[in-house]
Amino acid sequence: RPRVLSGIQPTSDSFHLGNFLGALQQWVPLQDEFDAYYFIPDLHAITVPQDPKGLRRRTLRAAAQLLAVGIDPDRSVLFVQSQVPEHAELAWVLSCITGFGEAGRMTQFKDKSAKEGTEHASVGLFTYPVLMAADILLYRPQRVPVGEDQRQHLELTRDLAQRFNTRFGKTFVVPEPQIIKGTAKIYDLQNPTAKMSKSAATPAGLINLLDDPKVSAKKIKSAVTDNEREIRFDPANKPGVSNLLTIQAALSGRPVDELVAGYAGKGYGDLKADTAEVLTEFVTPLQAKVDEYLADEAELLRILSTGADQAREVASRTLGQVYDKVGFLPRK
Ligand code: TYM
Numbered sequence: 001r002p003r004v005l006s007g008i009q010p011t012s013d014s015f016h017l018g019n020f021l022g023a024l025q026q027w028v029p030l031q032d033e034f035d036a037y038y039f040i041p042d043l044h045a046i047t048v049p050q051d052p053k054g055l056r057r058r059t060l061r062a063a064a065q066l067l068a069v070g071i072d073p074d075r076s077v078l079f080v081q082s083q084v085p086e087h088a089e090l091a092w093v094l095s096c097i098t099g100f101g102e103a104g105r106m107t108q109f110k111d112k113s114a115k116e117g118t119e120h121a122s123v124g125l126f127t128y129p130v131l132m133a134a135d136i137l138l139y140r141p142q143r144v145p146v147g148e149d150q151r152q153h154l155e156l157t158r159d160l161a162q163r164f165n166t167r168f169g170k171t172f173v174v175p176e177p178q179i180i181k182g183t184a185k186i187y188d189l190q191n192p193t194a195k196m197s198k199s200a201a202t203p204a205g206l207i208n209l210l211d212d213p214k215v216s217a218k219k220i221k222s223a224v225t226d227n228e229r230e231i232r233f234d235p236a237n238k239p240g241v242s243n244l245l246t247i248q249a250a251l252s253g254r255p256v257d258e259l260v261a262g263y264a265g266k267g268y269g270d271l272k273a274d275t276a277e278v279l280t281e282f283v284t285p286l287q288a289k290v291d292e293y294l295a296d297e298a299e300l301l302r303i304l305s306t307g308a309d310q311a312r313e314v315a316s317r318t319l320g321q322v323y324d325k326v327g328f329l330p331r332k
Contacts, residue, residue, distance in 0.1 A: 004030045005037040005141040010062040011045050014210035018186035018196035021250045022147025026180055028070040030145060036076040037139050043081045043131060047124040063300050064293035068286055079307035086315035090134035093322055094160050098130050107152055133157040138315040140173040148184035149195060151177055168325040183250050189223040192239035213283050217276035231263040231271055248275040251282050
């Protein structure tokens with residue numbers, strides 16, 4: 001079977017709606033057709049300072065949320081990156097074929113380091129995309145389901161795979177990003193031209209899956225729209241309204257056009273109330289499931305440990321071939 005692989009960082013107590021609609025929503029059905037590898041990149045998380053207790057808690061919460069959205073450990077390999085040492089090992093080899101300038105062109109690094117000042121950004125933040133390439137290439141997936149903001153990292157991954165293959169002989173599969181057109185970029189509710197992100201300027205623009213649905217409903221009701229009255233899908237001119245339509249369509253499974261037709265003669269208040277309702281219906285059972293998984297930490301740890309064993313089988317085979325090709329002596 002063809003493979004897919006993807007990851008989501010444990011950098012917050014809750015995933016947000018952008019994570020779910022851009023990425024996780026496609027991870028679940030891919031389990032039917034693909035050999036799926038899904039993981040929690042905690043090595044990536046420490047590229048910016050993390051409180052150790054908080055990181056451990058958020059890693060477990062991330063696992064619980066993945067299980068709750070429908071990642072099934074009997075059909076997918078679900079694991080934590082730091083429990084599979086091959087990720088860091090391959091990242092080193094790949095960093096030696098990555099150009100300094102090439103890494104410096106990654107826009108996510110430029111954005112993140114601009115906030116703190118390049119002087120304070122860690123070297124880990126700079127080499128972050130190389131570790132991400134290692135995450136992917138170790139498992140030789142054909143597809144990597146992500147949101148739009150990961151596209152450039154996937155390009156680098158493809159370049160590194162091709163470069164290694166050319167220099168040392170065919171080793172890696174060159175993966176394709178799989179990006180859902182309609183929901184590749186969910187926008188901040190208060191600033192609907194910026195992507196929804198946990199580092200948003202104001203928490204009012206961010207919908208966390210595990211927040212009290214009443215709080216999220218309020219945020220939707222105060223979402224920034226525009227001065228017109230007409231409900232139509234027009235991201236360039238009506239980013240706020242279009243974002244709400246996208247969210248409601250994705251969560252309800254109804255096409256945007258059908259929603260728009262239903263709003264003829266209605267106002268933004270109706271659009272917001274319906275979107276808030278659909279969100280509440282979605283997160284309420286999800287939160288109950290997350291709580292159930294979190295209540296049994298031993299079981300969570302067991303699932304992740306099984307996943308790490310399965311991941312290592314694949315990862316160590318690829319790494320062994322890489323080490324051999326670059327000329328390292330065989331290891332035990
Ligand atoms: P992360 O943890 O920031 O985000 C997880 C996934 O959510 C998507 N996403 C969005 N999609 C739509 N709209 C948004 N506003 C939005 N915000 C986030 C992201 O595109 C992503 O798919 N570098 C990765 C983690 C990673 C990884 C990997 C992914 C590490 N190694 C290997 C794939 C393969 C990241 O930081 O995603």
